[in-house]
Amino acid sequence: MAALLGPAEIRDLAGLLDIQPTKKLGQNFVIDANTVRRIVRVAGVTTGETAVEVGPGLGSLTLGLLETGASVVAVEIDNRLAAQLPVTVAEMQPDVYPSGGTARLTVITQDALKVTALPDAPSVLVANLPYNVSVPVLLHFLEHFPTLVRGLVMVQAEVGERLAAPPGSKVYGAPSAKAAWYGQWRTHGKVSRQVFWPVPNVDSILVGFDRTALPGTEAERLATFAIIDAAFQQRRKMLRQSLSVVLGSSAEASARLEAAGLAPTSRGEELTVLDFLAIARTAA
Numbered sequence: 001m002a003a004l005l006g007p008a009e010i011r012d013l014a015g016l017l018d019i020q021p022t023k024k025l026g027q028n029f030v031i032d033a034n035t036v037r038r039i040v041r042v043a044g045v046t047t048g049e050t051a052v053e054v055g056p057g058l059g060s061l062t063l064g065l066l067e068t069g070a071s072v073v074a075v076e077i078d079n080r081l082a083a084q085l086p087v088t089v090a091e092m093q094p095d096v097y098p099s100g101g102t103a104r105l106t107v108i109t110q111d112a113l114k115v116t117a118l119p120d121a122p123s124v125l126v127a128n129l130p131y132n133v134s135v136p137v138l139l140h141f142l143e144h145f146p147t148l149v150r151g152l153v154m155v156q157a158e159v160g161e162r163l164a165a166p167p168g169s170k171v172y173g174a175p176s177a178k179a180a181w182y183g184q185w186r187t188h189g190k191v192s193r194q195v196f197w198p199v200p201n202v203d204s205i206l207v208g209f210d211r212t213a214l215p216g217t218e219a220e221r222l223a224t225f226a227i228i229d230a231a232f233q234q235r236r237k238m239l240r241q242s243l244s245v246v247l248g249s250s251a252e253a254s255a256r257l258e259a260a261g262l263a264p265t266s267r268g269e270e271l272t273v274l275d276f277l278a279i280a281r282t283a284a
């Protein structure tokens with residue numbers, strides 16, 4: 001049997017499990033081995049390292065990751081998919097379960113947003129993310145798993161472009177500023193809708209990150225993220241106005257912006273995450 005899943009295998013597995021993919025859980029399964037190999041290659045996954053995958057689904061990407069010799073911790077919310085995954089992997093790549101040795105795949109049946117501990121410390125996050133929760137999942141994993149030094153995920157094209165956008169760009173927003181707290185982001189090319197079953201009605205893109213040193217403490221992160229949220233809730237307004245509620249008043253916001261070396265008339269879309277942190281640090 002082939003080591004990766006193609007359209008026929010996906011159809012058979014879905015039939016076997018009587019799966020009706022749901023939009024709510026972002027269930028669009030990759031049916032193209034070339035796309036899987038591209039993701040694994042760009043992610044740079046190698047033998048011996050541990051990758052964490054969110055939403056393994058029927059196992060398309062999981063098998064690609066395991067093929068490199070890496071170990072995989074897979075977090076899947078759908079019970080049926082989580083239960084089938086070890087069966088599929090054992091059938092297609094028996095060496096993942098060496099007799100008398102340690103299995104290279106661990107499946108955790110849980111909502112990824114609730115996972116705060118993993119059996120193994122992952123160095124890389126690789127996933128074809130459920131699109132409706134992709135940003136919260138990324139921020140959650142970056143917050144809770146400091147061993148993650150890099151990652152490569154497939155997300156909705158607009159979301160990937162936003163994550164990687166620099167200040168001043170039209171699509172720069174709260175997710176861009178928050179993502180920059182943890183590292184550097186860049187897009188790695190679009191992916192055709194035709195590689196999925198069912199075919200989604202949005203375009204997809206690969207986006208990757210390399211972790212950098214945290215710019216501040218956890219308390220400073222919380223304060224910075226609250227300021228970022230306020231700044232982008234009213235992104236067209238000047239910061240002295242958009243931050244007036246979160247910082248107390250327009251006068252207080254102006255004073256804090258000036259103390260941070262920023263013009264009270266500037267707008268959130270012009271500020272880097274370090275500028276937002278500088279505002280947070282002016283707290284008395």
Ligand code: SAM
Nearest residue numbers: 025028029030055056057060077111112128130
């Ligand atoms: N990785 C598979 C592939 O490439 O074919 C499936 C990707 S599909 C876009 C997203 C997967 O995430 C589905 O299997 C879905 O059940 C799962 N999922 C959705 N929400 C989740 C959550 N909150 N936590 C964990 N898994 C989730």
